[in-house]
Amino acid sequence: MFSIIFTWVIVAWGAIACIYMLRCAWTRFPKRDVDADDVIPFLYPVDISLAESLLDPATEFECRWRLEPRRFRKAQRKRMRLYLELTRRMAHNARVLVEYAEAEKNSCDPRRMSVAAAVQEKAIGVRLYSLLTGIKLRFWLLLRTDILNSKPVMAHLRTTGDIDGLETYGALKTAAAAAFMKLPPDAIDSLTRNL
């Protein structure tokens, strides 16, 4: 009985995947031209120093030391929600940059294509980190950490699935800087602010 159910689930999943691929193939025309104007205004600012402080074990230890358990758990949930928002922004920015890189790969210039490949590689890393961290954080928030005696440690989120989130996001920023270096200084400033 279970094998029949599983078979149908897998067949349905395969059928949905086929439909999705058909849609991808169908909608690839017309090709969208993506330039800097399609990137910079769409980026959400990510406060890296805030992320650093949220993942800092010393800050967390201090909070744990200073606050009574009930207040600490409340503060910890706030910190988790804040970091979840930051990872969401990172994932969004990575998505915007992936689209830009995808368009850049159509160029004939090998340097631009190489830079675009670097941006895409780092962006996928950031999205994978955001996905895994998001699942972890949602799970912790869903379980209500106060039941689990405030076990989750935010500092452990720095590396998820062997990916150092902040380091990978930094590498994405560097790759983006290389991709946008031909832009005028004010556009670079906007990129700096928004990334």
Add this chain to the structure above:
Amino acid sequence: MSLIVWYIPLALLVLLLGVLLRRRAYGVSPCFFSYVAFGVAAGVARFVVRHHASAYYGTYWITEAGYDLLGILVMYEVLRTVLGSLTRAWWARLIFPAVLVMGFSLSLARSHEVPHRLVGILFNIVLGETAVRFVQVLVFAGLVTLVPLLGLRWRQYSFGVATGFGLYATVMLLATTKYSDFGTRFKFLWDVTSLVAYSLAVLIWIWFFSVPQKAQTPSSELSAPSPGDLKQYKDALRRMR
């Protein structure tokens, strides 16, 4: 149906082999290239011995076992290519064995529920074939799920290979499930479905391999940037810090 119709997939496979040779796909996807070359050889062998019942019987089952083995190797290659550039985490290496175990478990469970006429080695070949279908659908559906989640490029050779196998395996699993419900009345429809699905899969592969693959990884062979470029790059980075 006329003989020509039955050999449409073979003709398409020959065309695909030509496309793969032109794109030098033996370097990019050696297992898939071997699969296609084997498919052409198996098709020709079956065609040659089609009037000799016992020789055809032997050739058919030997080539089916070869398809099973190469099918698994191709799926391993697809997963290694896609996940290799994605993550170097230790758990990424467990994905393929987990999928394989799942596929074989489901195939075994199905063989217990649906009565089989085959015994011995032939039973094992059919068991392996069903397991490979499960593995192909799981790998394909899993990879397609990652496209919107991670923003992966779907227009790459690995996705093309997975899509062809995924489509064919999905249709065949569906057809096999219905075949066990309807019995031998379904045989003709099953044959036609398999023929059409496989031809579609080969057409998908031809379509994917008909265009050169864009750069997947940053190239290290490019010449060094000019001092002006470097200065601009340093300025951009300085502003970002």
